[in-house]
Amino acid sequence: MKKLSILAPLAALILSACGNSSDCGSSVCRTSSAEAAIENIMTRTSVRDYTDTPISEATIDTLLRAGMAAPTARNRQPWKFLVVTERASLDSLAQGNWKPAAKAQAAIIICGDLTNPLEGEGRDYWVQDCSAATENILLAAHAVGLGAVWCGCYPVSERVSLVKNLFGMPDEIIPLSLVMLGYPNGEQTPKDKYKADNIHYNKW
């Protein structure tokens, strides 16, 4: 029952976000099976060119919920999300290090919140936690028919300073990644990255 109560509003949001029309193209609309989930993972690819169609607030909300559904070390959820929709800010990001921002309709900046970090060697798990959130956002974006690209920030200090200064982030907030978002301009072919050589069973 709990599972259903979490999923029901999300499913409604996803369907409203992509319009639920017969030609929508998102994997959620094609089928709601395990096959669709795997297909969504396998067909995601970086998209860096976008149309000027705006992204609704409901769609952004769906992506943020997907991000915060990610696993985190000791369930610490050490993150904050900055949604950027102002053209001037997106243009500043494009003039900095991230060209896809020039045509993006929005960006979500996934930040580590080091206000209350894990102790000892676990301190840097925030990087994995925020990376998991980033991937969830990419997958959710693809599922609703958006194009997206993960743009790296931390640990490149120049990039971190640029983003922190641009948005006035406090010391304990570290931008890890920026996800640029927009409806895809043209078709993208996913890369086939499967290599059997990368896999070991039971021992090296």
Ligand SMILES: Cc1cc2nc3c(=O)[nH]c(=O)nc-3n(C[C@H](O)[C@H](O)[C@H](O)COP(=O)(O)O)c2cc1C
């Ligand atoms: C940590 C990280 C940093 C990245 N930084 C950038 C970036 O700054 N700009 C960019 O265009 N793509 C960036 N990417 C996207 C990668 O280039 C892309 O994922 C990779 O080429 C594989 O292609 P695919 O996403 O289509 O599978 C980054 C990806 C990761 C995981």
